[in-house]
Amino acid sequence: MVHPMRENGQFLSLNEIREWRKQQMIAGQPNDLLDYYRIHDICMRCGGLGTVFTYLGGASKPSGTTICPSCQGTCHWTETK
Numbered sequence: 001m002v003h004p005m006r007e008n009g010q011f012l013s014l015n016e017i018r019e020w021r022k023q024q025m026i027a028g029q030p031n032d033l034l035d036y037y038r039i040h041d042i043c044m045r046c047g048g049l050g051t052v053f054t055y056l057g058g059a060s061k062p063s064g065t066t067i068c069p070s071c072q073g074t075c076h077w078t079e080t081k
């Protein structure tokens with residue numbers, strides 16, 4: 001589960017995202033979760049956290065966290081996969 005952050009550092013709720021997607025759909029606008037991240041300038045890889053979990057040797061549980069390689073910890077949207 002991802003927790004996109006607002007600019008003031010507060011986390012968005014999943015309900016808020018769902019509501020946004022519903023409004024976008026009604027308006028005939030792009031409403032994918034990725035669209036949400038892109039439009040709100042949130043990194044899709046880390047979900048605005050700035051860090052991602054690291055997994056060693058295909059382990060099922062994360063061994064720790066590291067700076068997000070997509071946004072370099074800035075939490076901003078990047079086109080990088």
Ligand SMILES: [Zn+2]
Pocket residue numbers: 043044045046047048049050051068069070071072073074075076
């Ligand atoms: Zn990131």
